[in-house]
Amino acid sequence: MSDGMREFLREHGIHEVECVITDMTGIARGKILPKDLFLGADHMRLPKSVLLNTVNGEQPNNTPYVGDTDPDMVCMPDPDTIRVVPWAAESVALVIHDCQNFDGSPVSLAPRNVLRRVLACYAEHGWKPVVAPEMEFYLVARNANPHEPLTPPTGRSGMTELTRQSYSIDAVNDFDPFFLELSAFCKEHELGVETLIHEAGAGQMEINFAHGDPLELADRVFLFKRAVRETALRHGIFATFMAKPMETEPGSAMHVHQSVVDATTGRNIFSNPDGSESELFFRYIAGLEKYVPSALVMFAPHVNSYRRLSRFQSAPMNVHWGYDNRTCGIRIPNSNPENRRVENRVPGVDVNPYLAMAATLSCGYLGMVEGLRPSAPTADSAEHVHDHLPRNLEDAILRMRKCPQLADMLGELFVQAFCEVKELEFATFSRVISSWEREHLMLLV
16 A cells, blocks of 8 residues: 555545446446555455446356456556545545456456557557547436436526527526536546536536546546536436437537647647648548547447437537538647647547547557548538448447457457447347337337
């Protein structure tokens, strides 16, 4: 146990420690330990199979991935991630852990290790990626019945937001008590939240993060989702990160701005010394164009994700690119040469942030090392273009399975296991008979 963590626990009067990892879905798993027990051990043990849980708690046949004895893995605390849990009733800390085998090697199925694997590829070239995620989510009225549609919540005015209030200051202020407490929690939880706006949907909000290291940002996104949900519960409402929670409202995205700098000089390699666009910049775009369709299952990991990716719903259905063009899956924001970057608009907010970061950086990396060339930029609307991306979860899984380049980047064993987890989720969903089917088919066909 590091001296820094010991001092942190003493300084903050911590009684318990939440020891967490993330599974493939992005759900927090782990143990809550009394402080003394945490200090007395240098690691936590969990079954490797925990990483293979589907979103509904099932597991595929995990023997090919963890063996037939369901062995443990060693989960080591990352001292850089220790934080106070601000909404806890007592003094509680949280530490994100890294998954290792007993010989000290990384567990290849762990999403945090998958992202580290990709970052190591960049490091071999002297490159360092920089990302800045934008996260959209909905505030909704409490609803304990999953068969009932979600509805916007009631604000402090006593009114329910029934119309779209894009960028409205007053609509945000209607939930001031929620956002004031969320802001305080984010500051105490060291999440580095930068900007809050009201998005297009009724009750839809967007939070932007300052740019930084991909692993650190993935940690913060992972923790932010929980902070939002916990804060909402304290204010009598729900917060949801479903990609498409309401049928008449737009979906929620996690757009990822990304650039690459020289690890030694800090210079943005997307720009030449004279400020013009570099060859690596165009290769990066081309990598996204070529590989995002094959990586889509990591940007749209659930059956609900594909409801967001529909025409005229402020969500891309293509991997075209364009300058300041929000109808394209790949947007190039206006910026100066030092801040030149690429925005991947495809990921939904329901992603596992570690895997979404790993996937988008893999796509760009492959474009750079393979010397790919992009298509011509799209100057007009790309809303009519919808033939590039898989249209459902099953098709997206098949595309991922057929891409050896991404398997090499992310780890072949991980890709096989991830696809099997997603196939089990799809099979479980496919057994459900929906209310639409009963309403329109039961007595009519």
